[in-house]
Amino acid sequence: MPAAIKIAIAGLGTVGVGAVKVLQSHADVIAKRSGRAVEIVAVSSREQNKDRGVNISAFQWYSDPVEMARTSDADVFVELIGGSEGAAKDAVMAALESAKHVVTANKALIAHHGFELARLAESKGVSLNYEAAVAGGIPIIKTIREGMAANSLSHVYGILNGTCNYILTTMRESGRAFNDVLSDAQKLGYAEADPSFDIDGIDAAHKLAILASVSFGTVVDFSAVHVEGISHISAIDIQFATELGYKIKLLGIASRDNGTIEQRVHPCMVSVKSPIATVEGVFNAVVCDGDFIDTIMQEGRGAGEGPTASAVVADIVDIARGISVPTFALPVDDLESIPTRPISDRVGAYYVRLMLVDKPGVFADVAAALRDNDVSIESLLQRVRDPGEPVPVVITTHDTAEANMVSAINQIAALEKVTETPCMIRIEDF
Amino acid sequence: MPAAIKIAIAGLGTVGVGAVKVLQSHADVIAKRSGRAVEIVAVSSREQNKDRGVNISAFQWYSDPVEMARTSDADVFVELIGGSEGAAKDAVMAALESAKHVVTANKALIAHHGFELARLAESKGVSLNYEAAVAGGIPIIKTIREGMAANSLSHVYGILNGTCNYILTTMRESGRAFNDVLSDAQKLGYAEADPSFDIDGIDAAHKLAILASVSFGTVVDFSAVHVEGISHISAIDIQFATELGYKIKLLGIASRDNGTIEQRVHPCMVSVKSPIATVEGVFNAVVCDGDFIDTIMQEGRGAGEGPTASAVVADIVDIARGISVPTFALPVDDLESIPTRPISDRVGAYYVRLMLVDKPGVFADVAAALRDNDVSIESLLQRVRDPGEPVPVVITTHDTAEANMVSAINQIAALEKVTETPCMIRIEDF
Numbered sequence: 001m002p003a004a005i006k007i008a009i010a011g012l013g014t015v016g017v018g019a020v021k022v023l024q025s026h027a028d029v030i031a032k033r034s035g036r037a038v039e040i041v042a043v044s045s046r047e048q049n050k051d052r053g054v055n056i057s058a059f060q061w062y063s064d065p066v067e068m069a070r071t072s073d074a075d076v077f078v079e080l081i082g083g084s085e086g087a088a089k090d091a092v093m094a095a096l097e098s099a100k101h102v103v104t105a106n107k108a109l110i111a112h113h114g115f116e117l118a119r120l121a122e123s124k125g126v127s128l129n130y131e132a133a134v135a136g137g138i139p140i141i142k143t144i145r146e147g148m149a150a151n152s153l154s155h156v157y158g159i160l161n162g163t164c165n166y167i168l169t170t171m172r173e174s175g176r177a178f179n180d181v182l183s184d185a186q187k188l189g190y191a192e193a194d195p196s197f198d199i200d201g202i203d204a205a206h207k208l209a210i211l212a213s214v215s216f217g218t219v220v221d222f223s224a225v226h227v228e229g230i231s232h233i234s235a236i237d238i239q240f241a242t243e244l245g246y247k248i249k250l251l252g253i254a255s256r257d258n259g260t261i262e263q264r265v266h267p268c269m270v271s272v273k274s275p276i277a278t279v280e281g282v283f284n285a286v287v288c289d290g291d292f293i294d295t296i297m298q299e300g301r302g303a304g305e306g307p308t309a310s311a312v313v314a315d316i317v318d319i320a321r322g323i324s325v326p327t328f329a330l331p332v333d334d335l336e337s338i339p340t341r342p343i344s345d346r347v348g349a350y351y352v353r354l355m356l357v358d359k360p361g362v363f364a365d366v367a368a369a370l371r372d373n374d375v376s377i378e379s380l381l382q383r384v385r386d387p388g389e390p391v392p393v394v395i396t397t398h399d400t401a402e403a404n405m406v407s408a409i410n411q412i413a414a415l416e417k418v419t420e421t422p423c424m425i426r427i428e429d430f
Numbered sequence: 431m432p433a434a435i436k437i438a439i440a441g442l443g444t445v446g447v448g449a450v451k452v453l454q455s456h457a458d459v460i461a462k463r464s465g466r467a468v469e470i471v472a473v474s475s476r477e478q479n480k481d482r483g484v485n486i487s488a489f490q491w492y493s494d495p496v497e498m499a500r501t502s503d504a505d506v507f508v509e510l511i512g513g514s515e516g517a518a519k520d521a522v523m524a525a526l527e528s529a530k531h532v533v534t535a536n537k538a539l540i541a542h543h544g545f546e547l548a549r550l551a552e553s554k555g556v557s558l559n560y561e562a563a564v565a566g567g568i569p570i571i572k573t574i575r576e577g578m579a580a581n582s583l584s585h586v587y588g589i590l591n592g593t594c595n596y597i598l599t600t601m602r603e604s605g606r607a608f609n610d611v612l613s614d615a616q617k618l619g620y621a622e623a624d625p626s627f628d629i630d631g632i633d634a635a636h637k638l639a640i641l642a643s644v645s646f647g648t649v650v651d652f653s654a655v656h657v658e659g660i661s662h663i664s665a666i667d668i669q670f671a672t673e674l675g676y677k678i679k680l681l682g683i684a685s686r687d688n689g690t691i692e693q694r695v696h697p698c699m700v701s702v703k704s705p706i707a708t709v710e711g712v713f714n715a716v717v718c719d720g721d722f723i724d725t726i727m728q729e730g731r732g733a734g735e736g737p738t739a740s741a742v743v744a745d746i747v748d749i750a751r752g753i754s755v756p757t758f759a760l761p762v763d764d765l766e767s768i769p770t771r772p773i774s775d776r777v778g779a780y781y782v783r784l785m786l787v788d789k790p791g792v793f794a795d796v797a798a799a800l801r802d803n804d805v806s807i808e809s810l811l812q813r814v815r816d817p818g819e820p821v822p823v824v825i826t827t828h829d830t831a832e833a834n835m836v837s838a839i840n841q842i843a844a845l846e847k848v849t850e851t852p853c854m855i856r857i858e859d860f
Contacts (some may be wrong), residue, residue, distance in 0.1 A: 001811050018722070022580045022722055026580065026582065028582075028800065029582065029647070030579070031582065031758070032760050032761065033579050033759055033760060034579075035761075052586070054843070063594040091565045129687065131577075135724040137722075137724065137726060138726060139572075139573050139576070139577025139578070139726075142569075142572065142576060142577050143569050143573065146538070146569070146572060146576075146744065146747070146748060147461070147561070147569025147572050147573075147741075147744050148569070148740070148743075148744065149463050149743070149744050149747040149748075150452045150460065150739070150740045150741075150743035150744050150747065151456075151462075151740055152456065176799065184491045211749070217459070231550075244663075248743065250776070263474070275708060275729065276778070278708045286547060286750075290740065292448070292452055292736040292737065292739060292740040292743075293567040293730065293731070293735075293736065293737050293740040293741075294567065294730070294731045294736060295730060295731070296567060296568060296569075296728065296729070297728070297729045297730065298726065298728050298729075299726070299727045299728075299729075300723065300724065300726040300727065301680055301723070301724045301725070304724075305719075306723065306724060307722065307723050307724055309580070309722060310578070310581055310720065310721075310722040310723040311577075311580075311581075312575065313580030313722075314577050314578065314579050317576070317579040318576060318579075320756070321637040321754070321755060323576070323753045323754075323755070324751070324752070324753075325751060325753070329463055330459075330463060331462065331465075332451075332461050334462045429781060
């Protein structure tokens with residue numbers, strides 16, 4: 001058996017500790033699978049003496065991850081610090097500069113700087129693996145980079161944020177309001193104290209930008225992702241969705257068509273019969289459409305100590321086995337920068353909920369705004385409320401250009417008898 | 431760029447022609463992804479001059495695949511002949527003997543001879559890849575061998591035969607009888623003229639034996655798989671399943687526990703709410719449970735020209751990229767031969783449908799047989815039919831040892847007033 005491969009781990013939070021546990025508890029079988037022992041030699045974290053439930057006394061301690069990246073004798077630098085800038089980025093750059101392989105779970109880093117890091121890794125002849133950055137335990141990066149290598153992919157989409165999916169699932173099952181469910185999710189540890197990265201869609205957008213790059217062979221471009229969160233979804237929208245045969249899911253959707261790509265993250269209505277609608281709670285799922293493979297869906301846990309650590313260690317085993325694949329499936333010089341289709345170019349169906357003062361003639365104004373913008377109504381639902389209270393009116397449309405829909409909604413929102421900002425949710429035909 | 435990697439393809443049926451199409455239509459991007467051109471140099475098939483919709487005139491022609499395996503200058507031998515013995519096996523052996531990498535879609539070959547072929551490949555330092563042998567386009571072998579390398583797996587199960595899933599789905603949707611739906615499936619090309627390999631569960635059992643080996647690190651052992659098919663499932667069982675909140679699926683199920691493994695293929699009732707129940711028609715799905723990753727499900731097309739060819743070409747790209755992984759995830763000397771748990775050791779719930787003569791006292795005899803064998807009834811359904819006709823009676827049980835259940839059913843089947851062989855279907859709690 002060749003010499004052990006040496007690992008340095010920066011960041012001993014949940015995932016870092018999980019990776020240590022996996023490597024310690026499965027050391028024998030991992031050595032057999034890798035063809036060599038996998039040995040942690042160094043670690044770095046903010047606090048050295050903290051009870052983490054794992055014994056790290058045998059590893060060399062570094063208080064500075066950049067120093068560890070530069071000077072430790074590790075073959076593989078594992079970055080689990082997080083954040084797109086600062087220590088995480090500096091340490092990954094330093095590790096690559098000193099020709100160490102890098103394994104990271106850092107979606108923000110790859111979404112913002114993946115292209116330049118890939119170029120650096122390629123120039124140094126080392127791997128940059130980031131399976132844990134997207135959809136936790138689901139091996140979706142390996143599936144796309146390797147398993148679908150024979151295909152030209154047209155679509156990749158999925159449920160990429162477990163916190164949002166948990167909140168939306170619980171709202172539907174319990175009938176409770178968004179803020180109420182969010183605060184429970186925070187108590188349960190499913191949402192952060194500052195939940196904005198999750199509920200505003202940023203986390204899902206980081207993952208989508210990475211998926212789009214590896215799926216379509218394009219330069220990763222987070223700034224081109226259209227992002228909306230879920231905090232405007234109300235209990236009543238979820239009720240209407242159920243009544244219409246839909247579930248509301250926060251999806252990341254990317255497609256490549258005619259030399260352009262689109263990347264968008266926003267709440268969607270999907271048919272209760274579509275496979276993606278069956279993915280509930282904290283689970284994630286990713287669907288890929290390829291020209292030969294047709295459609296593949298993968299579902300699993302998108303976060304948590306075990307699944308994320310499993311992905312980190314799989315990346316390490318790949319390196320130990322000598323497996324080397326271009327960071328985004330193609331050599332960096334072959335990655336394309338192609339135009340983005342803006343969200344205003346979307347054509348599809350829409351759900352719009354209005355709150356109207358219950359007075360004669362009010363719907364005539366709404367109908368006129370839709371007609372003026374060439375929006376054709378597919379169905380109309382109206383709920384009776386207490387007299388004097390605003391009445392919810394729900395419209396679903398036939399296929400409509402987004403620009404027309406937005407113009408109609410702006411016109412409607414300006415009507416005196418419309419009491420709240422209309423809620424618009426795109427209906428996706430998966 | 432290094433020199434092109436040279437490919438020889440034996441067998442130009444649906445999948446072989448598909449592989450040629452993929453390699454020709456995506457030659458440029460496959461070369462970029464592989465880091466070298468992938469070039470078909472030789473082909474072999476029964477008939478040289480046949481219109482297959484692809485141009486094979488540039489490739490060297492061999493009438494004998496074994497001769498091609500031995501003497502062509504290919505680096506990779508692609509076996510798409512099929513069958514566990516004869517030309518397929520001889521050619522694969524010859525290719526490995528002459529230190530050529532092998533890619534195959536042949537589940538029967540790997541299920542019967544995988545271990546000895548893996549040993550030969552390992553001794554020659556070449557790869558034996560068989561992604562297309564299991565679940566068609568779903569990259570499940572890669573997922574288990576590489577993506578789940580950090581885990582100890584406890585369960586692997588799934589819908590492994592699209593023909594059976596299509597038949598069972600169509601029976602449920604249409605209410606039609608098995609033979610009727612089978613004959614339509616044959617007309618549509620979803621079932622072979624001789625459908626026994628599919629409907630008797632053999633094809634699924636081949637795939638399950640392979641999955642068990644790669645999941646649990648055991649010597650592949652097809653003979654240890656308990657196999658039942660679907661031809662005894664009647665329209666009335668499907669109706670009852672729906673009424674009870676179940677769907678009937680032909681599942682392959684393998685688990686490892688306390689140093690034993692079980693491998694079984696048979697029709698199951700699964701809750702309509704379980705993820706596997708949502709997999710319909712010709713689609714396949716595989717679920718893996720690992721100690722760190724928790725549960726992963728992958729769903730996609732398990733057969734057909736495009737998906738299967740996609741898997742074959744992904745295996746070729748892996749070899750071109752220099753990716754080499756032990757055939758069954760571990761070096762052959764580390765694969766274990768461990769005892770099989772027989773099906774008689776299963777403990778779980780059961781569905782039993784009896785056809786009874788509608789006379790006083792008949793159910794007392796049935797109840798006595800259940801009591802005598804320690805089988806506890808969970809629910810009981812009886813349908814009214816025309817007077818004088820046998821009455822279907824359905825029993826579901828609490829958890830019961832299979833040996834007891836079988837003994838009770840044998841006792842019941844021997845009763846004079848039982849007019850047909852009872853139909854027993856295991857209920858799985860996924």
